[in-house]
Amino acid sequence: MTFSRRSFSALAACISISIGVLVAAPRAQAQDFPFGQEMTLDVRPLPGSKRVPSLEIGDRGETRIELWCKGGRGQFSVAGETIVFVPGAMEERACPPDKAQLDDALIATLSEATNWKRQGDYISFIGARTLRFHLNSN
Template sequence: MISMPGFLKLAAAGVLVAAAVNPGPARANDGFPFGLEMTLDVARQPGSKRIPSLEIGDAGEVILELWCKGGKGQFSVAGNTVIFVAGPLQDRACPPARAQADDDLIAALSEAATWRRQGDFVTLVGPKTLRFRINTN
């Protein structure tokens, strides 16, 4: 027969072993960031203070502020699948390099097929991987 203190030690050891074997996710997936704003996780371009950002509405509507251009778009999400459709962009007399960077970013957003969220970061995965930080302030 096991004494009560011995039983408690055995039970505690069992809990520790179970936790070590199946630690579970370090941070739960909080879902797609509907209703939030996020900023592309990149350095600023030389001569610019802007970093592209997406303001995502509750229904997936998006306001885009890119390196130079701006506009609207729409996200559709089902599970880990994502579809982005860009609307018309405002041409703001952008320098050619920034205009090309904006066009490349729109193309990468449009080609993204899946997404994942880890804490305050959302990654859109396609031929090019884009990582965004959710603005929490």
């Protein structure tokens, strides 16, 4: 079977389009990640508190974290369904030991997440344990 120049060009165009679709698919999914938005952990406040942990994720993954007591910064990196969270320094506030321990456990769980999933206004960070956040809408 011989290919004419026109057939070869058509085949090359089809291959280029297919590669473009495959390469763009992870990017499209990463764009569904809520960059530039705030979200709140899907839990009730602790007894005697109105505070619930929240994340404010910037357009490039830079993150402001407010926990039950501590706060700080971190960085999310997203590639398709894969996620990496690297925490930065946390502000040492006057935290009771039980709240400080909960904050440390939440940061550790978030750091261990390897995947993410979006279902409507809910974002789940999936690892050994799953954390579910609700997107804040104003």
